[in-house]
Amino acid sequence: GEDVEQSLFLSVREGDSSVINCTYTDSSSTYLYWYKQEPGAGLQLLTYIFSNMDMKQDQRLTVLLNKKDKHLSLRIADTQTGDSAIYFCAETTPGDYKLSFGAGTTVTVRA
């Protein structure tokens, strides 16, 4: 995989929406993923999107994919304190099932 970039920090008020952004450089990416890591723990898959889709919604989560700009975003509606974590975007490309991860965005939810 190629480089995957994310901003490192996001602070959001409880109840507001959070938007986490990610850019990638490999235009042949097939799947793009969002993982969540709580403090001191492993990663959990939150959601994913196939490259022929523009949007995917799953309860409070909305994923938007702009293939032209190679931009991926994750929106969390009604952000709660339990959403405080590090969020990683990742990609796979054809013929290569390894994941390429971004550096992670640390989301802090304040009361």
Add this chain to the structure above:
Amino acid sequence: DGGITQSPKYLFRKEGQNVTLSCEQNLNHDAMYWYRQDPGQGLRLIYYSQIVNDFQKGDIAEGYSVSREKKESFPLTVTSAQKNPTAFYLCASSIAQGSYNEQFFGPGTRLTVL
């Protein structure tokens, strides 16, 4: 319960000593992976294995070694050649088919070299 276990959760070693981190999965996954996580650098792939008795170097394999003698187990040895071994190590596994690759992660081992 199916899942991935890593042990120990915290590990302290003196400089110059080799240390082996354990990773076991009962998900019947063919592929297993080792990542290193440092603050602000995301996850970097150390080694991965698609099948028993076979493994490949990832992006930062120098100073590490692995074995894959059983499908369930993929231990990682951090050798004395690794210049900066203090980090959080994560093991993962997945079904190694096609481009969709949901990886399941263990809880991690935090290694501190004194």
